[in-house]
Amino acid sequence: MSDLTPRSFERSVTTMTEHVLPGHANALGTVFGGSIMSWIDVCGAICAQRHAQKLVVTAFVDDLVFEGPVRVGEVVKLQARVNATFRTSMELEVIVEGENPISGKVWPCVRAMLTFVAIDETTRKPVPVPPLLLDTDDLRRRQKLGEERRAHRLERAHRLEHPKSQ
Numbered sequence: 001m002s003d004l005t006p007r008s009f010e011r012s013v014t015t016m017t018e019h020v021l022p023g024h025a026n027a028l029g030t031v032f033g034g035s036i037m038s039w040i041d042v043c044g045a046i047c048a049q050r051h052a053q054k055l056v057v058t059a060f061v062d063d064l065v066f067e068g069p070v071r072v073g074e075v076v077k078l079q080a081r082v083n084a085t086f087r088t089s090m091e092l093e094v095i096v097e098g099e100n101p102i103s104g105k106v107w108p109c110v111r112a113m114l115t116f117v118a119i120d121e122t123t124r125k126p127v128p129v130p131p132l133l134l135d136t137d138d139l140r141r142r143q144k145l146g147e148e149r150r151a152h153r154l155e156r157a158h159r160l161e162h163p164k165s166q
């Protein structure tokens with residue numbers, strides 16, 4: 001039986017640091033969007049697994065806006081946290097920043113929202129996740145906003161799956 005006792009978001013916060021190497025970059029010498037997307041998915045998945053203590057799969061990635069480039073030799077910093085939990089799914093927020101390790105300058109790169117679903121290792125079916133412990137106004141606000149975004153997401157996913165039904 002899974003432990004579905006509410007869990008604090010702090011216990012699953014996940015950070016990652018990547019050094020941008022030539023293999024990550026395009027012809028302009030800035031990091032490929034695809035490299036950043038892959039790091040976002042990995043950082044989010046680790047955070048979701050830490051919260052759920054289950055395997056997870058990525059179900060949905062919200063729109064991504066790349067705010068600032070990161071060049072070869074600079075650093076990409078990622079931090080993921082669980083924003084909201086539902087029955088078997090969770091909304092994760094991943095904040096990505098660029099950093100120049102010489103000057104110490106830090107700038108916004110991307111803010112991503114992803115939905116992960118917890119999966120039973122044997123049956124490969126979705127399984128319930130523990131709720132977040134909502135003991136502050138900020139945490140309750142994040143959960144509520146996550147629920148609103150989830151409704152839009154599911155509507156959007158339905159429209160993508162059934163384009164002719166509109």
Ligand SMILES: CC(C)(COP(=O)(O)OP(=O)(O)OC[C@H]1O[C@@H](n2cnc3c(N)ncnc32)[C@H](O)[C@@H]1OP(=O)(O)O)[C@@H](O)C(=O)NCCC(=O)NCCS
Pocket residue numbers: 056057058059060086087088089090115117126153154157
């Ligand atoms: C995500 C997946 C497990 C959902 O399976 P399913 O049979 O549709 O299961 P359900 O309908 O019971 O939905 C399970 C949960 O996923 C959520 N979900 C399903 N599709 C979703 C989508 N497109 N966006 C957001 N949430 C979604 C449901 O809302 C539900 O959440 P809840 O239990 O918290 O209410 C399944 O579609 C899948 O395996 N997709 C492929 C995932 C993958 O390969 N990712 C890339 C590699 S990790």
